[in-house]
Amino acid sequence: MSDALETQDPVTMLSTPIRLDYDFTAGVAQSRSLRGYAEGRFVGQRCPVCKKVYVPSRGSCPVDAVPTKEEVVLPNTATVTTFCVVNVPFAGQSIEIPYITASILLDGADITFMGLIQGIPADEVRMGLRVEAVWVPKEELGPTLASVKYFQPTGEPDREISTFREHL
Amino acid sequence: MSTAPQPKQGTRPVAIVSFAQAPTQRRIEQANEVELLMPVISEVYAQANMTKDDVDFVCSGSTDYLIGGPFSFVTALDAVGVWPPKRESHVEMDAAWALYESWVQLQEGDLDVALVYGFGKSSLGDLQRILALQLDPYTMAPLWPDQVSLAALQAQAMIDRGLATEEDFAGVASRSRRDAMNNPNAQVANDLDVATLLKEEYIASPLRRHCVPPLSDGAAAMILVAGDRAFDVVDRPAWITGIDHRIEAHAFGVRDLATSPSTTKAAHMAGVGEGDVDVAEIHAPFAHQEILLASALGLSSATTLNPSGGPLAANPLMAGGLIRFGEAANRIMDGTASRAVAHATSGPILQQNLVAVLEAAS
Amino acid sequence: MAEPTEVYTSTHVLEYPYSRSVGPVIGAFLTGLREGKIVGIRGENGRVIVPPTEYDPETGAETSGFVDVGPGGVIETWAWVEHPRDDAPRSTPFAWALVRLDGADTALLHVVDAASKDEVTTGARVTAHFLDEGERQGRIQDLCCFQLEETS
Amino acid sequence: MNQRCAVIGIGQTHHKAKREDVSIAGMVREAARAALDDAGMDYGDIDAVVIGKAPDMFEGIMMPEHYLAGALGAVGKPMLRVHTAGSVGGSTAIVAAHLVATGIHKRVLTVAFEKQSDSDAMWALSVPQPFAAPLLAGAGGYFAPIIRAYINRSGAPNDVGMKVAVKDRLHALKNPYAHLQLPDIDLKMVEESIMLWDPLHYLESCPSSDGAAAMVIAAEDVATAQEKSTGRSAAWIHGMAMRSEPTMFAGRNQINPQAGRDCAKDVFAQAGVTNPRKELDCAEVYVPFSWYEPMWLENLGFCDEGDGWKLTDSGATSLDGGDIPWNCSGGVLSSNPIGASGMLRFLEAALQVRGMAGEHQVADASKALGHAYGGGSQFFAMWVVGSDRPA
Structure with missing residues (x-):
């Protein structure tokens, strides 16, 4: 028999750090969309079937499952469709809490994305607020x-x- | 008029009616997962003369660790267009098991058509390191064993048992790569004889470079149809007349690595031995595993093994097993075979195995 | 429509400091390693399983009764690595091996230290070699390798 | 369903922030062992194992079904691993049940788990991905704006979410397995907890738990025999359904997703339920943030659109006197081992119709809904179980 369990200080925890390195590719379609940000403008993509404009776009229409090749340059102006006041600290956070994240509907776009709202007190942000992008x-x-600050x-x-x- | 053969498992005959795969490459940089899948899925619809609206059930196989982020299957859904909402599921396994889940669903009788797909890019990360995370997290993974060395443990066990030689391994690789010259989707295709291959250096003895699969990016998709409706889609549907899968213990030191009891059991359940097998597509990523698996499946020398070139010619993870089903089904559909075996594996050194018999209607 | 001049690529690091609770059975194994010994456990039919698990790995039945095994054992199968990867347990050529320790019925995955491939054979006797006492932390790496026993 | 099938064994762990006393296998086996004991079976009696969990990065084990095959007695058997994001616990149970309903197997063990304390749940979900939009707010930050839009659209008073938070924690006090045990819980405590994601307070959000859930699902002949030998009744599966829709698309109704409505319609049609509020005795619904109770009340057809908050507000969903108690176990708001959370909903529905829910039992419950959702409210899995055999 073993006396391994009779020790006063048995091992109960094991540290197994894991690090993996990846080399990502955005692919052709998404790269087209990302290039817009590098140029300081919003470039959406229009679905050839439903004609909806997606921004940001990964290169396909999620409903029709077809490539969205037609590019549409969109303005900096947008509407806040809904929002949330974030007051929770979490790993990787780069902004001081509390702050506002909002669903941003760019003029001419058909979907929203999450964006940060600044230049207005938190308790004055509202659904329907008109905003514009400030770029880095x-x-x-x-x-x-x-690239959108x-x-x-x-x-x-x-x-x-x-x-x-x-x-939304 | 042909009738669908009765399956050994379940009550409802199900057939593979169309199959497509992306040409496998070492690194597909031009396409993200959605761009990789969209043309493949479009092609299976086109072959079957269907649209996404004809599909009753969707199931995919993939793993988050290849891409290094959670929920990679969620974004991949953008290539499918699950709208209006669809019955849809995902296995964190090779897509051959997505085929299995779809086959089960089709047994229910209230749905007829399933889309199955899988995708995997080995080029984004260090595959040897990623796959070490499949191992027991307390006593194995912390040593970071690479899968080539683990496979070599199995190959050595076969040699010690007198089941195969290094010449035999080279023979499998030589034949696979030569056959791959006729496969436009293959990645490694050439005509090198055994003597030439045996001059290569070992990666982990007794495995030389040619015994080891290439690193591949790829994707594949398939349509399954239940019942006689399959005859409306294609002249010779590849009927799944038997299908089963089994898993083994995880610790290598518990298993007899020179055998594959899970494959033998699954093959028995699927009825592999109940007739002649014209063609077998075996998911053997390492050369010695083809020899081991052909024996475990109970195949005779009359069976043509891996005419596509098999995983030694192209090995996209998470799609590789489904591709074996697709290649075997193609042999039925094009009339070159009337009874075929498809095999898929998952987990370290053949821990889990899936076997099916595909047949043409008589 | 202009085709892009480039496809964007980017490096990405996935890194977590996993810290795992090990429970009483693996805990006993790791405690044993820290003390410079190897512990197995009895499974169904009394066979001794190493490394020990809470369950018989083939039936799922509960295991019970720790047993000291080794430090000697036999190589069941092996693979020689001439060019170790950066993350391998050894930086010089070595063999991965399944070692069945004396008193055990299953084999343990670890590495065998040898000067060359020619020295390693299936069936060869090996002995566990541990890190020095002060360096052992209760992890599989405490067993730093197996070394071939001198043959007379 | 081709053949009748039933839940005859149920097991779960005590859910905790950190299970420091077990390995992953040890934890999963606690639930599996309890389910087998309940079913009057052992590992050797099981034909196949279906396992589910959320992303592998929580534990840092790729495809952990391989590591767990021996622990779950799966060696020599078929084993499947399902991953459908947050709905996975429900989907896993459904995949297992299909294996029985189609006649392929007679006795299937299904297990779901998460041991997220091995990493850190928040981290594992918030890996910043190259080229993706910068991550601004975590899971609550994703759902809080949708909740705000619901409140705006429905005209609900601001305290409805807090009432859900109190109600579910009161329920949890009757469930010894529940993670959060807050004996002093009341509206004031919720209101005074920090406003994490306005309009969501800390206590309106789910915890992060370690835990596992398991069930044995059996064919009719086996279920009948085991009912006799164990003296414990089975929970018969009357309907099960899954639906998915894309994460983001133009015009998507994120407040009341079509996939959820379609899934509910399907599962209720199978079970012959035309008025869920009247015909069901209780429901276990995936509510990780308080306001999802009124939202899902509408989505699942327990009331008309816009009226969900009225049901909650009136106490209709409370175990204490409500006519349609929701989440008698305490729900996801009280225990959240992510991969297992959906299966816990399915399992609790089965416990209720078996009359085995202990202190949180709904008297004479004979029909119940189990519900799970995941992703961006896009994956849905549901089942209806009953104490009677389906027609």
């Missing part, structure tokens, strides 16, 4: 949505919620 300085632009209010009147009910 030109020398910091890259092929990533992180944040969105700030334009001062235009809010959009009626009923006009964007289809878009």
Whole structure:
């Protein structure tokens, strides 16, 4: 028999750090879309079947499962369709809490994406708020949505919620 | 008028009616997962003269660790267009098991058509390191054993048992690569004899470079149809007349590595030995495993093994097993075989094995 | 429509410091290693399983009764690595091996230290070689390798 | 379903923030062993094993079914591993049940687990991916804006979510397996907890748990025989359904997803349920954030669109006097071993109709819904179980 269990200080935990290195590729279609960010503009893609404009786009229409090759340059202006005040610290966070993340519907786009709202007190952010993108300085632009620093209010009147009910 | 043969398992005959795969490459940089899958899925629809609206059930096989992020199967769904909402499922296994889950679903009788697909890119990460994470996390994975060395343990056990020689391994590789010259989707195709191959150096003895599968990026898709409707799609559907899968113990030191009891059991359940086998597509990533598996499957020398070139010619992880089913089905559909065996494996050194018999209607 | 001049690629690191609770059975094995010995457990039919698990690996039945095994054993199968990978347990040529320790009924995956491939054979006797006491932490690496026994 | 089948064995672990006393296999076996004991069976009686869990990165084991094959007595048997994001526990049970309903197997063991304390759940889910949008807010940050839109659209008072949070934690006090045990829980406690993702307070969010769930699903003849030999009744499966839709597309209704509505319609049609609020005795529904109770009440057809919050507000979903108690076990808000959370919903529904739910039993429950969802509210799995054999 073994006396392994009779020790005063049995091993109960095991540390097994794991590191894996990857070399990603964005693929052709997504790279086209990402290049827009590197150039400081939003480039959406239109589905040839349903005609909806996707931004950001991974290169396909999720409904029709076809490549979205037609590019559409979209403006910097957008509407906040809904939002959340984030007050939770988590790993990898780069912004001071609390902050506002919002569903951003670019003018001319048919889907929203999450964006950061600044330049307005948290308790004044509202559904329907009109905002515009503020990009990082030109020398910091890259092929990533992180090229958009944040969105700030334009001062235009809010959009009626009923006009964007289809878009959260 | 042909009638669908009665399957050994289940009650409803199910057939493979179309199959497509992306030409396998070492690194497909031009396409993300969705771009890799979209043309393949379009092609299986085109072959079957169907659209996504004809599909009643969708099932895929993939693993998050190849891409290094959670939920890779979720974004891949953009290549399928599951709208209006569909019955859909995913196995974190080779897509051959997605085929199995689809076959089970089709037994229910209230749905007739399933789309199965799998995808995997080995080029994004260090595959040897990634696959070490399949091992027992307490006593094996911390040593980071690579899968070539683990496979070599099995090959050595075969040699010690007198079941095969290094010349035999080279023979499998030589034949596979020569056959691959007729396969436009293969990645490694050449005409090198055994003597030439035996001059290569060992990666982990007794395995030389030619005994080891290439690193591959790839994807494959397939359509299954239940019942006589399959005859409306294709003249010679590849009927799944028997299918079964089994798993073995995980610890290598518990198993007899020179045998594959899970394959033998699955083959028995699938009825492999109940008739002549014209063609077998065997998911043997390492050369010695073809010899081991052909024996475990109970195949005779009359069976043509891996006419596609097999995994030694192209080995996209998570799609590789499904491709064996597709290649075997193609031999039925094109009339060169009337009874074929398809085999898929999952896990370290053949831990889990799936076997099916595919037949043409008589 | 302009085709892109480039496809964007990017490196990506997936890294977590996993910290695993091991439970009483694997815990006993790791505790044993820290003390410079190897512990197995009895499974169904009394056979001794190494490394020990809470279950008989072939039937799922509960296991019970720790047993000291080794430090000697026999190579059941092996694979010589002439050019070790960066993450291999040894930086010089070595063999991976399944070693059945004296008193055990199953084999353990580990490495065999040898000067050359010619020295390693199936059936060869080996002995466990541990890190020095102060370096052992209760992990599989505490058993740093197996060494071939001198043959007379 | 081609053949009748039933749940005859149920097991789960005590769910905790960190199970420091077991290995992963040890933890999973606790649930499996309990389910087998309940069924009057051993590993050797089982024909096949179906296992599910959420992303492999939680534990850092790729395709852990291989490592767990021996632990679950699967050697020599078929073993399947399902992964459908948060709905996986439900999907896994359904895949297992199909193996029996189609007559392929007679006795299937199905298991789901998560031991996320081995890593850190938040980390494993928030791996920043190259080229993806920068991650701003975690899981709550994804769902909170949708909840805000629901509140706006339905005109619900702001405290409905907090009422769900209190109700489910009161239920959890009656369930010894539940992770969160908050004897002093009340509206004030929820309101005073930190507002993590406005409009969601800390106590309106699910915890992160280690835990496992298991069931034995058997064919009719086996179930009948085991009912006799164990003296414990079976939970008969009256319907099961799965539906998926894409994560993001133009015009997607994220508040009331079509896939959820279609899935509910399908499962209720199979079970012959035309009015779920009236005809079901209780429901175990995947509610990881409080407001998903009123949202799913509408999505699943327990009431008209816009009225879900009224049911919650009126106490209809409470075990204490409600006519359609939801999440009597305490729900996901009280225990959340992610990969197992969906199976726990399915399992708790079965416990109820077997009359084995102990202190959180609904009197004379004879028909119940088990529900799971995952991804961006896009994957749905549901079953209806009953104490009677289906027609």
